[in-house]
Amino acid sequence: MGFSDLFSVASIPVAKTLLLTALGSFLALDQINVLGEMARKQLNELVFFVLNPALVGSNLAKTITSESFVLLWFMPFNILGTYIIGSVLGWMLIKCTRAPQHLNGLILGCCAAGNLGNLPLIIIPAVCREKGSPFGAPEICYKYGMxxxxxxMAIGAVYFWSYVYNIVRVSSNKVNNEDNREEFPSKINCAEGTTKLLQEDYTEAPLVCTTTEGIEKVQILDKTKQSSRFISKELNLKAIFSPSTIGAVVGFLIGVVPQIRNLMIGSAAPLRVIEDSASLLGDASIPIVTLLVGGNLLRGLKGSGIEGCVIAGIIAIRYIVLPLMGIVIVKGAVHVGMVHSDPLYQFVLLLQYAVPPAMNIGSVTQLFGAGESECSVVLLWTYTLASVSLTF
Structure with missing residues (x-):
C-alpha cells in the first residue's frame, strides 16, 4: 500500500470525527441551543452512567476470554507509561515556563492523561470500516478493535481518577492555603514535657499527646477506620470505580467464566437478548460523545490569560514527544516478545501515546476551581490540532 493510500485511510476517520465535532459545536451555539449547557450536562450523565458501561461491558464480554486476557497484560503498563512520561515532561514544562501555581495540576494532567476512551472509540471503528484498511476484514477488525x-477506556478511567483528580486537588489546595493563610502552631507545649502534635487534617485525626514517659496506645480498629476514611476521601474511590470500570469488570466476568459466557454470548445463548441490548445501548455512545466533545470545546473560544508558551509546550509534548516515545516503547516491547504480533493491538498501544488530553480534565478543574477557563483554551487548541497529528 502506497503512502497516498495510507494517508487516505488515516485521514478519512479523522475527517468524520471533525464533521461530527463541528456539528456538536454548531448545535451548542447560543443561537441554536440544541446542545445547550443543561442538555450537555444531562447527556454527559447518560453517557457516563449508561452508554459507556454498556459499550465497555458488551465488547469485552464478546471478545475477552481467559486465553486472550493473558495476551493483553501489557496494556495497563503501557497506559501507566504514558502517565509517567507525560508527568515528567509536564513538570519540566512547568519549570521552563514558570507557570502560575494554580495551573500546575492542569498542566500535569493535560500532559499525562490522554483521551483513551472517546477518540479511540470513534477512530478505531472508522479505520476498520475504511476500504483498504491494513487491519484485515472489517468485521474482525471491529470486533477486536472495540x-x-x-x-x-476502563484502565484509563482508573488511572485518571486516581492520579489526575488528586493532582488537581492538591494543586488547588495549595493555592487556597496560600490565599487564606492563617497562623497555626504546629506544636503546643503540654505540662511537664507533654507535646501535642496538631494534625494537618484535624477533622479526621485527633490531637495526639506524647510524653517522655510513653505514648498512649490507640485501638487498632479505630486506626483502621481512620485510615479507611482518609484513603476513601483522598483517592476518591467512588470516582475510581466509575460505571465504566464496573462495566469492564462485568464484561471480564462474562467473557472469562465459560458457564456465564455460554449463557449470554453467541447466537444460541439463552440469555443473548441481554448482551444484544447492551450492544445496542453501547453503539449509541460513539456519536453522542463526539457531539458532546464539539459542544464542550466552545467554552475555549472565550479565551483566558494562559500564556501561549504553555499551550505550545502541551501541544509539543502530546503530539511530538509522547508519540515518539511511544514508538520506542511499543516497538521495543514487540521486539523482546512482550507484545503479541497483532498489528491492530499494536496500533491501539501506539494510539494511546498520540491522543489529545482527556476531556474529563475540564470537569475536574471545574470541580476545584483551578484553571477552568485556561483548561477550555488548552482543550480547544489541542483538539483543533488533533486532526493533523492523529492523521499522521
Whole structure:
C-alpha cells in the first residue's frame, strides 16, 4: 500500500470525527441551543452512567476470554507509561515556563492523561470500516478493535481518577492555603514535657499527646477506620470505580467464566437478548460523545490569560514527544516478545501515546476551581490540532 493510500485511510476517520465535532459545536451555539449547557450536562450523565458501561461491558464480554486476557497484560503498563512520561515532561514544562501555581495540576494532567476512551472509540471503528484498511476484514477488525478500546477506556478511567483528580486537588489546595493563610502552631507545649502534635487534617485525626514517659496506645480498629476514611476521601474511590470500570469488570466476568459466557454470548445463548441490548445501548455512545466533545470545546473560544508558551509546550509534548516515545516503547516491547504480533493491538498501544488530553480534565478543574477557563483554551487548541497529528 502506497503512502497516498495510507494517508487516505488515516485521514478519512479523522475527517468524520471533525464533521461530527463541528456539528456538536454548531448545535451548542447560543443561537441554536440544541446542545445547550443543561442538555450537555444531562447527556454527559447518560453517557457516563449508561452508554459507556454498556459499550465497555458488551465488547469485552464478546471478545475477552481467559486465553486472550493473558495476551493483553501489557496494556495497563503501557497506559501507566504514558502517565509517567507525560508527568515528567509536564513538570519540566512547568519549570521552563514558570507557570502560575494554580495551573500546575492542569498542566500535569493535560500532559499525562490522554483521551483513551472517546477518540479511540470513534477512530478505531472508522479505520476498520475504511476500504483498504491494513487491519484485515472489517468485521474482525471491529470486533477486536472495540475490545482493545474498551479495555483502554476502563484502565484509563482508573488511572485518571486516581492520579489526575488528586493532582488537581492538591494543586488547588495549595493555592487556597496560600490565599487564606492563617497562623497555626504546629506544636503546643503540654505540662511537664507533654507535646501535642496538631494534625494537618484535624477533622479526621485527633490531637495526639506524647510524653517522655510513653505514648498512649490507640485501638487498632479505630486506626483502621481512620485510615479507611482518609484513603476513601483522598483517592476518591467512588470516582475510581466509575460505571465504566464496573462495566469492564462485568464484561471480564462474562467473557472469562465459560458457564456465564455460554449463557449470554453467541447466537444460541439463552440469555443473548441481554448482551444484544447492551450492544445496542453501547453503539449509541460513539456519536453522542463526539457531539458532546464539539459542544464542550466552545467554552475555549472565550479565551483566558494562559500564556501561549504553555499551550505550545502541551501541544509539543502530546503530539511530538509522547508519540515518539511511544514508538520506542511499543516497538521495543514487540521486539523482546512482550507484545503479541497483532498489528491492530499494536496500533491501539501506539494510539494511546498520540491522543489529545482527556476531556474529563475540564470537569475536574471545574470541580476545584483551578484553571477552568485556561483548561477550555488548552482543550480547544489541542483538539483543533488533533486532526493533523492523529492523521499522521
Amino acid at each position: 475490545a482493545y478500546v474498551s479495555l483502554s
